Amino acid sequence: MLVYYSDVFKKHVPPFRHPEAPDRLDYLVEGVLEAGAVVKEPEMRADAWDLIYAVHDKSYVDYVKRICERGGAEIDGDTYISPGTCDAAALSVSAVANAIDKREVALVASRPPGHHAGFVGRALTAPTQGFCIFNTAAIGALYLGEGVAVVDIDVHHGNGTQEILYAKDLLYISTHQHPATLYPGTGYPEEVGEGRGEGFNINIPLPPEAGDDIYVKVVDEFIIPILRQYNPKLVIVSLGWDAHRDDPLGDLNLSLKGYLYAIDAILKLQKPTVFLLEGGYNRSVIKRGTKALIRLATAGEFAPGEAQTESAPGVYKRFEELAVEVRRYTGRYWRL
Template sequence: MSASKTGIVYDPIFLKHTQPGHPENANRLNAIINNLESNNLLPLLEKVPSRIATIEELCYCHSENYIKRVKEVCLEGGGYLDADTYVTEFSFDAATTAVGSLIDLTNKVCSGSSNNGYALVRPPGHHALTGSGMGFCIFGNAAIAVKAALKNFNVENVAIVDIDVHHGNGTEAMVKDDPNILYISTHQFPYYPGTGGKTKVGSDVAAGTVLNIPLEPGIGDEGFQRIYNELIIPKLEEFNPNIIIVSAGYDAHWNDPLANLNLSLTGYSWISKVLVDLSE
């Protein structure tokens, strides 16, 4: 198997975490899968097996009491973890599979058997906190994956670049004390969840490992290119991570009904190419 392959991980369980009418539902993933299939792209990708994360892995970022509570609510048929974050009877399996699958995809990149990868997983994770769900998110997928990479492989530094229109408050909270993890977020501000001010730069020995870039509405492709050229690219080159995980939210697109950052598909493509090039 050539290391130039792009790995992909996906599991049908992700479609069972869904609620009709809720903005975070299975249609998000179905649209991506259908597009990959209709354009004959799946045969070009290396399929990585999915798996459920262990409790030990979940505890890299979450409390055992919270993990237990999520499982109990799901076993009871589902409910809400907060006003926005639903769970169904399948959500614990979906969320733990999202974590385990991203860990293994990251491991394949760290080991050199895949050059890069795409994790088609849900529920999302960047708002989840150590002891609570939030903003449609249950477990901190990206934060757990980078901590697993640091534990399992001979890597010195890892980075998370969060391109979702919302600030990843949960991810930042989970990694801001670790000097070996760089967290970068571009997000509309002020906007949900109201965090991510530019003065938040990491804590104690990890000072300088958080780069929050709060953005005003309407910044568009040209503004993003300037931000990457002047701030993000130099920061990543200085930190020199062994691996970059991208929290790839697409709600900064100009056609998103709620946000206003006005990125185009061309802009997303440019950002993706920059981050792939920096990771190689």
């Protein structure tokens, strides 16, 4: 498993104390080195900005570039741009496109994150851009085109990815804390896509405090059956470590065992898979999760170092109610 990393990704620098800060990558790299992975410096592509313009509105991309040139600014209550943001974002897109070209299993250890960024930045009904600038997962998906699947494992719904892919016949599956309880407030089961994309947008909301026992069922009963029917050429995983029980910004109750169960099931499909760093703000979880991911991908070692979490009866009952909703809408298009 190759890990694409550059210090350029740390040049996206907050102007104030912020959970999405450059030191997230320091902990990630520690996990990479402890796992013994190969670290590759990504090469900036000549077409990096063309790939960004192909997905995002030109006026928005130009706006971001102007702010980079002018020294940076806070663009909403959650999201900032610094002088180095544009270089970091363009190199991130380059790394993803290069990994896709090579059809390999890779981790793109970059920032800024992207799954909340829509066509013009703020996506759907979200109040902010949620720390995101350009949607690297969606850019990668549209770069490859037909046959790509995006699986979003983050405590937050990937509203930007949904917006960009909503009318495309490219598979998008998102698991996330129920939108009535957490930003960005979207990601309900009835949001199934439109036009050519109808049926290809799959939202699986989870009740707060959902544990690994619930997540195993989600993987076995929804994610993997749908992926097998779609039979992707390549899988992009928007990987946020913030569904972990120790993350400060979410209320799910997953352990690394739940994460590895999902990742292992995806890897067993034996498709090229590109993991992108999205959320995750507990630095220890980032480090330990990255190490466990790499050991699983390179040596088949399933070693989460944490016991499986179990959901309280009331939480499990609420999940069963939500699962009925997911089946009602998703079952129109996929055998479940």
